[in-house]
Amino acid sequence: MSHAPTPIIDLGQAGPSEHEWNAVCAALPPFVWPSRERLVVVSPHPDDETLGSGGAMSAAAQRGMGIVLLSVTDGEAAFDELGLAARRRGEVTAALAVLVGDGRAEHHFASLPDGAVSDAVEQLVTIITATIRPNDLVITPLPDDGHPDHAATARAAAAACSTVGAALWHAPIWAWHCHAPATSSIRRGRRVELTDEDRRRKRLAVECFPSQTGGLEPVVPPMMLTRLTRDFEVLVPANHEVS
Numbered sequence: 001m002s003h004a005p006t007p008i009i010d011l012g013q014a015g016p017s018e019h020e021w022n023a024v025c026a027a028l029p030p031f032v033w034p035s036r037e038r039l040v041v042v043s044p045h046p047d048d049e050t051l052g053s054g055g056a057m058s059a060a061a062q063r064g065m066g067i068v069l070l071s072v073t074d075g076e077a078a079f080d081e082l083g084l085a086a087r088r089r090g091e092v093t094a095a096l097a098v099l100v101g102d103g104r105a106e107h108h109f110a111s112l113p114d115g116a117v118s119d120a121v122e123q124l125v126t127i128i129t130a131t132i133r134p135n136d137l138v139i140t141p142l143p144d145d146g147h148p149d150h151a152a153t154a155r156a157a158a159a160a161c162s163t164v165g166a167a168l169w170h171a172p173i174w175a176w177h178c179h180a181p182a183t184s185s186i187r188r189g190r191r192v193e194l195t196d197e198d199r200r201r202k203r204l205a206v207e208c209f210p211s212q213t214g215g216l217e218p219v220v221p222p223m224m225l226t227r228l229t230r231d232f233e234v235l236v237p238a239n240h241e242v243s
Contacts, residue, residue: 009146009147009174009177009178010178011177011221011224014223015176015177015178015223016176016177016179016180016181018226018227020181021176021181023181024181024184024186024187025186025191025230025232025234028187028189028190028191028234029190029191030190030191030192030193031190031191031192031193031235032190033059033060033063034137034167036065036135036136036137036167037065037066037133037135037136038065038066038067038068038133038135038136038137039056039057039060039065039066039067039068039136039137039139040068040069040070040131040132040136040137040138040139040166041053041057041067041068041069041070041138041139041140042070042072042128042138042139042140042153042156042157043069043070043071043072043092043140043153044072044073044117044140044141044147044149044150044152044153045071045072045073045075045078045088045114045149046071046073046074046075046088046089046091046092046095046209047075047088047091047092047095047209047212047220048141048150048173049069049071049092049095049096050092050095050099050202050205050206050208050209051173051220051224051228052139052141052171052172052173052228052233053139053171053233053235054095054099054201054202054205054206054233055192055194055198055199055201055202055232055233056139056171056192056233056235057069057099057100058099058100058194058197058198058201058202059192059194059195059198060100060137061099061100061101061104061105062197062198065137066106067096067100067104067105067106068105068106068107068108068131068132068136069092069096069105069106069107069108070108070110070127070128070131071089071092071107071108071109071110072110072112072117072124072149072153073110073111073112073113073114073115073117073149074086074088074089074109074111074114075088075114076088076114077113077114077115078114078211078212078219079219081211084211085111087211088209088211089109091208091209091210091211091212092208092209093107094208095205095206095208095209096205098201098204098205098208099201099202099205108127108131110124110127112124114149115148115149116149117148117149117152117153117156118148118149118151118152120152121152121155121156124152124153124156125156125159125160128156128157128160128161129160129163129164132160132164132166133164133166134164134165134166135166136164136166136167137166137167137169138157138160138166138167138168138169139168139169139170139171139235140153140154140157140168140170140171141153141154141170141171141172141173141174141175142154142170142171142172142173142175142185142186142236143155143158143170144175144179144185145170145172145173145174145175146174146175146177146178146179147173147174150173150174154170158238161238168237168238169235169236169237169238170185170235170236170237170238171233171234171235171236172186172189172234172236173228174224176224176227176228177223177224177227185236186234186236188236188237189234189235189236189237190234190235190236190237191232191233191234192232192233192234192235193231193232194231194232194233199229199231202229203229206225206228206229213225
């Protein structure tokens with residue numbers, strides 16, 4: 001087995017300022033909800049679905065769309081803790097209920113190895129292909145989101161969506177920290193305005209992940225939460241042209 005690539009996320013650096021990102025995001029056109037039956041979120045780790053597109057998940061549920069979450073890994077490699085995988089599965093299950101309503105979503109766990117999704121891309125393509133339908137709207141992180149599991153998940157989703165004919169969009173997560181605003185692929189994005197209810201649900205869902213946001217050195221520090229809990233989200237089309 002090949003060694004998993006190392007994430008390029010350096011939280012020791014401040015990253016771009018909110019002022020820089022606000023200038024980019026203010027110029028983005030609005031996201032127009034397409035006529036799709038289901039929203040399928042393919043999340044590399046438990047919490048990525050909430051941080052990147054929790055508001056969109058809430059909005060889609062309130063629009064009457066079916067919600068499907070595919071958790072690619074159990075997030076067991078975040079740090080050394082006995083039972084971390086089970087803990088994180090519980091966290092994401094609770095967050096999903098907050099975002100879209102208890103029992104409203106279909107949830108699948110692929111349980112691929114955290115930190116080594118790139119070694120299982122073909123398997124993930126098969127799993128995603130079996131999960132999605134032609135009339136689905138699929139969301140994954142950006143291919144250049146700064147984490148190898150995010151990149152591998154995006155590649156697998158692109159292959160599956162191409163085969164099935166589903167629409168693919170990407171949600172920035174770590175890109176808010178590691179991208180340069182002047183050249184970021186986020187500049188091709190669409191702005192998803194969140195209602196007060198969407199924001200409330202997302203805030204409560206984020207609180208379902210104390211393993212990632214708590215402690216003296218949280219995996220997702222406050223500066224990242226600021227970037228990921230705005231009154232809007234951004235979705236970037238997989239293709240440069242959007243019909």
